[in-house]
Amino acid sequence: MPVAKIFASSATQRxxxxxxxxxxxxAPFNLELSLRLDAFDLELNQQIMLRMLEQYEIFRTTLQVIDGTLYQVIHTPDTFVIDFDKRDLTHLEPAAAEAAAREMLKASLLTPFDIEQGPLFRILVMEYTPHDLSVHFIFHHLVTDQYSTRLFVDGMKEMAALFLSGGQHVFDPAVQYSAYVRFEQELLNTSRGDKYRNYWESVLKNGMPMLRLIKEPARQAFEQRHLQKVAEVKxxxxxxxxxxxxxVAPVIxxxxxxxxGEIHYAYPTDTFTRIERYRRQCETGLLTLMVAGIMLSLHQHSGQETFVFEIMASKRPDQHFMQTIGWLATGGPCFFNIAGKEDAGDLLEYVDEQLYQLSKHVFYPYESVLYNATPPIGSRIPVFISLTHFEQQSGRTEEGITFRKPAGAGNYQDLALFFNFYQDAGEVQLYYNNELFDLDSMEALLHAHAGFIAQLLGAVV
Structure with a gap:
């Protein structure tokens, strides 16, 4: 009889x-994948999911402490019942059905999984009419990331084709998350990781510069609360x-x-057009442009020249494990010093090189370096930046500030900026800690950022 397998746990799992x-x-850190269908075959989809569980061990993995050590326990495919939770909304008017589905989905996303018992996914099926359904896969982030969801969809299509044709799938052990964990363990525990440790020791040795934009007495009060949080978590x-x-640092x-608070800013049409031209013509990436623009804005408002931003930088380590499903995408702190970099081209090349260095080293768990510092390095990173491209049109026509919410928007960083670019528009969503900043200063920061983006584009495009 097959039995569960025990493997070392990854840094992410720990x-x-x-x-x-x-x-x-x-910590219900859950992700969603939604599909809209005109038909739904329950038996077919159960067979597809069973084959997905057979192929990818991560979907049948739980975490358990054994003799004081955390392990990932990989269960047999038949351990978990594959349940499609079908909700009949056919009795509701279309608008009411859509609203009810949104509430059900929101409730499911906020419901935590039991990471020690599993499974770490659930499936909802919303039936609006007999020929209009939506299927929602809710995953704990432990078993997938944004890149992995695309692999999941591709895998389901492949399994469906094989099932319908009667074909057999050849399982590849190299795609398993446990293979990635062995790679990570080798980096952490052998000389193979020396160059990564040396890089992180070099950039982290002086700590992380906090934002000078924060004024007293808010700065001192917040730092004191942070120390109290460190003590409480420990x-x-x-x-x-x-x-x-x-x-421990990322847990804190x-x-x-x-x-x-939360503010959305839509770039003017002319600026967006030049951003698209920049993306097609320039060697430096769009993330480089956005990072440079926000640093110049912060510098204008505070005189600060050295920065650290947490940036999503790597989908897979050195392009390995490209077919592995699991939480492999990662980000880390990227350090900048813009002193003396007044030429737009020089600044963009410098930022691009810093981002490249981050992408080459970020899959090594940087928190494990110098973790004994007080407070732990990485327990507070002042700025988070993410950039996403969408293939669809946004349909938006507004420019400038399009949304304001002075309270009620939670945040793990002092500032978090999400740059979203569609086929017809671009925007930045700014989330800020309103213990440290006010709405007016954040609006001014975004307006200045947009102005610097226009200046940089004028210099290089």
């Missing part, structure tokens, strides 16, 4: 297990049956959200 146990809400962690001190960072 971090998320600790976070799961110290947060009162069990106190909770040391009561658990397992703790890995190398990965995501232990709780700060109260925040």
């Amino acid at each position: 971090r998320e297990w600790m976070l799961y146990h110290v947060r009162s809400d069990k 106190d909770r962690l040391y009561k658990l049956p397992f703790v890995d001190e190398r990965f 960072r995501r232990y709780e959200m700060s109260e925040g």
